[in-house]
Amino acid sequence: xxxxxxxxxRAFAAFYLAALALAGIVGLTAPxxxxxxxxxxxxxxxxxxxxxxTNITAPKPLAVGLATACDETGVTELANSxxxxxxxxxxxxxxxxxxxxxxTITNASAVTFPKATADWNGGAIIGYWFLADSAVNxxxxxxxxxxxxxxxxxxxxxxLTFSVAAISIARDN
Numbered sequence: 129x130x131x132x133x134x135x136x137x138r139a140f141a142a143f144y145l146a147a148l149a150l151a152g153i154v155g156l157t158a159p160x161x162x163x164x165x166x167x168x169x170x171x172x173x174x175x176x177x178x179x180x181x182t183n184i185t186a187p188k189p190l191a192v193g194l195a196t197a198c199d200e201t202g203v204t205e206l207a208n209s210x211x212x213x214x215x216x217x218x219x220x221x222x223x224x225x226x227x228x229x230x231x232t233i234t235n236a237s238a239v240t241f242p243k244a245t246a247d248w249n250g251g252a253i254i255g256y257w258f259l260a261d262s263a264v265n266x267x268x269x270x271x272x273x274x275x276x277x278x279x280x281x282x283x284x285x286x287x288l289t290f291s292v293a294a295i296s297i298a299r300d301n
Contacts (some may be wrong), residue, residue: 141202172180187261187271189216192239192290196249198273208265210246213278215239216263224293234293241288248282255279257295 191214197204206212216222217239225233248254256275262268282288 179213184292187268188219189261190219190222190271191216191260191263191268192295193260193265194241194248194254194288195256195258195273196252196254196259198275203256203258203270203273205258205266206249210248211242211244212248212282213242213263214257214263214265215241224242233297235290235295236292238292239295239297241282243287244284245280246284251281251283253279253281 193205193214194212195205217235218274222236223233224236225231254276256273259271260268260274261271280288
């Protein structure tokens with residue numbers, strides 16, 4: 129389990145990044161909604177730099193991963209087997225926005241995991257997704273994580289995809 133520091137205060141999280149929506153794992157379900165379960169000290173320290181006049185460097189790459197557990201104390205990422213791997217995204221091209229009154233940022237292109245060569249998580253339920261600052265399984269820092277409203281299983285031969293705008297990060301008004 130990767131250890132996560134305590135999340136933002138709820139008030140600051142509501143200001144900066146309070147609602148996460150996860151929709152449409154293509155081929156597996158209809159759109160679903162998800163809320164942030166944890167925002168980490170790594171993310172908090174970066175965002176805090178805005179108020180302190182500190183130069184902020186965006187992590188490159190950002191990577192989307194899957195987990196079986198996610199809360200303030202950590203995430204349990206899927207094992208690097210059966211074809212599972214984090215999906216690296218370029219911060220400069222992978223996101224669109226912010227748009228609208230709540231400054232929503234969404235994924236600008238589909239996020240497609242590698243085709244499963246064996247059942248992921250031993251065929252058991254996968255309940256969470258996360259953003260990390262490394263594409264290496266188990267590496268880097270977890271920036272935020274959220275539950276899948278409807279947990280999934282990924283079996284051999286399946287391809288898991290988040291469609292365009294399925295990952296939505298918005299400031300709660």
